[in-house]
Amino acid sequence: MSSNGNSSMITINLDGKEVDVPAGINIIEAASIHGTEVPHYCYHPQLSVAGNCRMCLVEMGTPMRDRGTGEAILDQDGVQKIGWIPKPIIGCGTNVSPGMHIKTNSSMVKGSQEGIMEFLLVNHPLDCPICDQAGECRLQEFATDYGRGYSRYVERKNVKPKRTKLGPRVTLDDERCILCSRCIRFCQEVVDDDVLGFVDRGSFSTLTCFPGKELSNNYSLNTVDLCPVGALTSTDFRFKMRVWFLKESPSICTESSAGCNTLVSSREGEIHRITPRRNDAVNDSWMTDSGRELYKQVKSEDRIVTPHVSSEPSKLADAISSASELLKDQKLAIVGSCRSTVEEQYLLTKLARNTKAKKFLRGHFGEDDGILLSSDRTPNLRGALATGFSVKYPTDQLSDLSRALSKGQFETLLVIGEDILESGISQDDLKGVKVVFLGTHKNQTSALADIVIPTLTAFEKTGSFINRTFHLQSFKQAVPGPAGLLPDLNILSSLINSLSVDGDQSADLAQIWKQLSKSATSIFHKLSFSSIPSDGLQLNGEKWSELDFVEKKALHFSPTKQLQEA
Amino acid sequence: MAKTVVLQRKPLSLSERTYLPQIVTGLKTTFSNMFKEKVTLQYPEEKPIIPKNYRGVPTLVKDPNGREKCVSCQLCEFVCPPKAIRITPGSVPEGDEEREHVEKAPQEFEINMLRCIYCGYCQEVCPEEAIYLQDEYSSSGYTREEMINNKEKLYELGGTLPDSHYKWDQKKTAEDQGNGH
Numbered sequence: 174m175s176s177n178g179n180s181s182m183i184t185i186n187l188d189g190k191e192v193d194v195p196a197g198i199n200i201i202e203a204a205s206i207h208g209t210e211v212p213h214y215c216y217h218p219q220l221s222v223a224g225n226c227r228m229c230l231v232e233m234g235t236p237m238r239d240r241g242t243g244e245a246i247l248d249q250d251g252v253q254k255i256g257w258i259p260k261p262i263i264g265c266g267t268n269v270s271p272g273m274h275i276k277t278n279s280s281m282v283k284g285s286q287e288g289i290m291e292f293l294l295v296n297h298p299l300d301c302p303i304c305d306q307a308g309e310c311r312l313q314e315f316a317t318d319y320g321r322g323y324s325r326y327v328e329r330k331n332v333k334p335k336r337t338k339l340g341p342r343v344t345l346d347d348e349r350c351i352l353c354s355r356c357i358r359f360c361q362e363v364v365d366d367d368v369l370g371f372v373d374r375g376s377f378s379t380l381t382c383f384p385g386k387e388l389s390n391n392y393s394l395n396t397v398d399l400c401p402v403g404a405l406t407s408t409d410f411r412f413k414m415r416v417w418f419l420k421e422s423p424s425i426c427t428e429s430s431a432g433c434n435t436l437v438s439s440r441e442g443e444i445h446r447i448t449p450r451r452n453d454a455v456n457d458s459w460m461t462d463s464g465r466e467l468y469k470q471v472k473s474e475d476r477i478v479t480p481h482v483s484s485e486p487s488k489l490a491d492a493i494s495s496a497s498e499l500l501k502d503q504k505l506a507i508v509g510s511c512r513s514t515v516e517e518q519y520l521l522t523k524l525a526r527n528t529k530a531k532k533f534l535r536g537h538f539g540e541d542d543g544i545l546l547s548s549d550r551t552p553n554l555r556g557a558l559a560t561g562f563s564v565k566y567p568t569d570q571l572s573d574l575s576r577a578l579s580k581g582q583f584e585t586l587l588v589i590g591e592d593i594l595e596s597g598i599s600q601d602d603l604k605g606v607k608v609v610f611l612g613t614h615k616n617q618t619s620a621l622a623d624i625v626i627p628t629l630t631a632f633e634k635t636g637s638f639i640n641r642t643f644h645l646q647s648f649k650q651a652v653p654g655p656a657g658l659l660p661d662l663n664i665l666s667s668l669i670n671s672l673s674v675d676g677d678q679s680a681d682l683a684q685i686w687k688q689l690s691k692s693a694t695s696i697f698h699k700l701s702f703s704s705i706p707s708d709g710l711q712l713n714g715e716k717w718s719e720l721d722f723v724e725k726k727a728l729h730f731s732p733t734k735q736l737q738e739a
Numbered sequence: 740m741a742k743t744v745v746l747q748r749k750p751l752s753l754s755e756r757t758y759l760p761q762i763v764t765g766l767k768t769t770f771s772n773m774f775k776e777k778v779t780l781q782y783p784e785e786k787p788i789i790p791k792n793y794r795g796v797p798t799l800v801k802d803p804n805g806r807e808k809c810v811s812c813q814l815c816e817f818v819c820p821p822k823a824i825r826i827t828p829g830s831v832p833e834g835d836e837e838r839e840h841v842e843k844a845p846q847e848f849e850i851n852m853l854r855c856i857y858c859g860y861c862q863e864v865c866p867e868e869a870i871y872l873q874d875e876y877s878s879s880g881y882t883r884e885e886m887i888n889n890k891e892k893l894y895e896l897g898g899t900l901p902d903s904h905y906k907w908d909q910k911k912t913a914e915d916q917g918n919g920h
Contacts, residue, residue: 298910302812302866303843332914335840336833412830412843415813 182597200264200275201229209277212286212315214293214401215353216265219457220362226293226353228315229264230285232257232276233457261285268615282291294324296331296376297402298348300592304401308416312351331376339369341389342408342462343397346357350380356396363459364544366390391546396461398448407446409466414445419484421650423450423637423707427512427631428464429539430549430724432640434708437468437632437651440520444468444632444652452708455729461546470630475615477627478655489626489657493664495623496609497671501606503585505530506574509539510590511551511560513661514636515645516685516702518553518560520665520678521589527673531583533574534592536567541725548723549639552631555639558697558717560689566720570597578602585609589661590628592616606663611664628661636662637705641724643696643714649706658677789874796875797850798897799890800868805899806837806907807909808869811845813871815861823854824861841907848890852878868896871900 183196187207196201201211202218214226234257237246245253255274261281276282295314301307333347346440357369357380368386371378382388388396397405419438426433426447434450447468449460470476480492487495509521509528525532534557541548557563575597577583583606586593590612592599603621610622612631633654637647654660663680670676686702689695696712704710718733726732754760772868780787789795802808829846831838839843861870875896880886888896 302814302919303841307812328915335842412811412828414828415817417817417828418813 183269183271185255185269185272188275188277194269195438197268197272200231200233200267200269202340203269204264204275204277205325207290210263210342211277212311212319213265214311214315215349217355217358217399217458219453220355220358220399222265223358224266224352226351227263227291228286230261230277230289231282233262233267234258234274235270236272247391275679280603282466283319286315287321288388290316290320291325293351295326295346295350298330300349302362303412303415304346304349304403305406305411306349306400309531311401320443321324333379337381338387338408338478339382339405340393341391342638343388344408344411345380346404346406349402351402352378352380353401355401356380356405359392359399360388361395362391363395363457364390364392366392369396391461391463391542392459392544394465395459398458403632405585410446415442419445420651424632424651425552425640425646425648426460426464426467426551427638428461428467428550429545429547430552430554430641431456431545431547431730432644432646432709433460433464433545434646435464439652442652444471454711455646455727456545457641459545463545463546468632470614471632477613477615477619478623478653481622481625481626483623489659492624492626493667494671495608496626499585499607499609499624500528500587500668501672504583505585505587506533506577506583507531508533508535508571508574508588508591508593509557510535511549511557511567512552512590512631513552514631514634514638515560515689516636516682517589517661517665518557518562519685519689520662520669521677522560522562522667524587524672525663529668530587531577532562534563534565534567535571535593535596536569536602538569538723541723543725543727545728546731547727548725549641552640554636555641555643555714555717556637556679559639559712560720560721562587566722572597574598575602578606581605587611587642588618588622588708590616594618594621611661626664627658628664629658632637634660634662637702639712640709641722641727642730643712645700645705645712646709647702676724771856774783789876793874793876794857795874796852796878796888796896797836797857797861797870797872797893798875799848799893800871800897800900801894802902802905803899804908807844807894808867808902809848809865810841810843810867811848811871812843812866814864814866818860818864820858820860821854821856823851823856825849825851834845840911841894845890848893850888850893852886867906868902868904870895872898 181196184191185203186192187204187209192207194206201213201216204211210634211229211231213640216229217222229241231647234255237254237256239246246664248254304607307313335348337347338347339345345673352371360369361367368382368388369380370383372381373379394407397407418440421436421438424435424437426435434452434458436448436450437444438446447465451458479486480489480493481487482492503675506703507521507529509518509532537550537555538548539550572595578598578601585607587609608622609624610619611626611628612619618623631648632651635650637645639645666678666680669678682702689697690700722732724730724732799809811825811826813828814828815823826845827847829844831841831844833839857872860874862872
């Protein structure tokens with residue numbers, strides 16, 4: 174029974190309406206496509222189906238056929254009879270089939286939902302005032318939407334341990350747990366680190382770590398996001414802020430080239446937590462624990478907040494004009510960063526072209542965990558290639574620059590965020606060389622730089638990154654930057670304008686993208702910043718398939734070289 | 740179009756023209772009040788009797804055992820229309836015998852009395868019955884900072900109120916008697 178000539182679509186009857194849904198999905202997904210919510214706790218689209226919470230009970234029937242002959246059984250009006258299953262079935266564990274009838278709001282379904290809610294709340298402590306999940310709690314939401322509205326339970330509730338430390342970052346409140354097993358399945362299926370399990374039986378059932386193990390893997394905080402109730406809480410965020418105060422801004426994790434989609438939650442300009450944002454092409458619904466801590470760099474001690482000229486604090490405008498004085502008509506080298514956005518790298522490329530500067534790019538590398546932490550520990554290495562800032566694959570050590578410096582080829586260095594002293598440049602190399610440093614945090618290079626211009630972190634500016642699969646993703650400013658500072662784009666564009674004769678470089682994203690997309694050979698051709706969808710845009714990275722990218726096979730990523738061999 | 744009608748005024752009578760009857764009527768009211776009970780209060784020497792349910796300065800109260808009731812759920816901060824309340828949430832340290840099971844308590848609690856409009860929403864929304872608008876109605880100060888009541892001041896103003904639930908004590912009893920683990 175196909176419709177619209179599309180064989181992968183089937184027609185089902187949802188609450189009396191004929192609707193088309195893709196074949197092979199379950200009832201919860203089919204209903205949600207058509208705007209009907211089937212409440213559920215244990216089901217998660219990216220985990221296996223456990224079917225233990227029983228919240229997604231619906232009524233189901235299939236068209237009747239004679240068992241002997243296989244002919245359709247018709248009623249008096251000549252319409253095929255529907256054989257309704259006498260008891261409700263779970264929506265998560267039942268896939269749709271052609272002609273299937275589903276009732277999601279019959280009195281039996283409502284009765285089941287009320288019953289399940291009542292059982293779930295029997296031993297629930299109802300300590301919402303002190304619970305961090307309050308405000309984004311499925312139990313709260315479904316209790317008001319599908320619950321009975323009052324409690325008939327007069328017996329004393331079960332008492333369970335309240336502050337169990339499951340690992341360094343996760344705290345368990347056992348009383349609140351509804352035993353949905355999402356966290357257990359996540360650890361088994363996504364992280365392949367089997368540490369969690371249930372012990373004891375009936376209402377004594379408790380989530381616990383296996384003896385001698387703890388929930389310490391780098392994805393442990395995803396269990397906190399997965400938890401539909403307040404049982405698993407983040408030790409870092411615990412009791413810090415109620416979620417209804419938080420403003421959520423879509424962002425991209427800058428930890429590695431995996432480019433996890435994130436939501437940055439802030440209140441009055443202060444970031445309180447980072448959570449993953451679902452993107453089935455990039456990070457599913459997960460992100461690393463280490464990536465969640467990056468917000469701490471915004472308010473860290475070593476943040477540069479005042480511009481310095483020859484170690485003296487100065488105004489930003491003065492620092493920029495003295496920087497352009499220093500860069501003018503000099504033998505200049507620019508050390509770019511794979512942590513800059515696509516737009517910044519484009520402006521830097523333009524600056525290098527205008528000043529005939531030599532470009533150097535430093536990469537940062539680490540261990541690959543095969544999931545969402547890639548060996549390339551920068552968010553935008555491919556952006557540097559795509560904007561033409563670099564044609565070579567960057568290395569951690571800037572040996573070329575070191576050699577050129579020792580020969581005295583350069584008089585001035587413009588360094589973007591990188592610590593060049595850490596990458597094979599010695600203090601002796603820099604003797605007699607003027608250094609202009611643009612960056613967010615203090616390091617050895619900023620300490621000896623002649624001019625230090627503070628810039629903004631990814632949380633404080635808008636831009637785009639290209640991740641390991643050449644997925645172009647934009648991010649929005651989540652919080653305002655420190656008072657008096659400007660985004661990197663403004664600083665770079667004013668440097669370009671003061672260094673060239675016909676300086677009219679705009680710092681506006683739309684204008685920069687107009688320039689970026691002009692060339693027909695560019696992979697940005699015909700693109701604009703506002704046209705990047707919220708779940709990113711896949712670019713064609715074939716041009717660079719010959720380069721030795723360091724990333725290993727991981728979630729939603731396989732290295733191009735291996736693909737070609739296979 | 741409405742028509743304009745010009746009314747003719749009646750000419751005043753002799754008694755009306757002398758104004759005397761009107762003056763006498765006025766004086767009658769004045770003199771009759773001299774023999775009635777006084778209603779004026781000599782404030783601030785004399786203080787009015789504050790009725791129950793009066794909405795005075797918001798305060799934090801302790802339960803009859805002298806324990807902090809607020810768990811810093813921040814609902815009052817959320818509901819406060821003029822944004823007068825500011826709470827820094829904190830946790831009860833482990834090892835505190837009496838309060839450990841409550842887990843959460845305010846680290847700092849500030850109510851800006853220059854912003855407060857005495858609406859009483861905070862009292863209404865409080866799930867722990869910890870914040871009350873009591874009978875204190877006059878608050879003054881020389882600086883703006885003085886008008887921000889901190890946690891210490893709020894508990895000093897609030898004192899202790901009777902408690903009909905002892906919610907957390909019940910929880911502790913259940914824990915001690917052990918239903919389950």
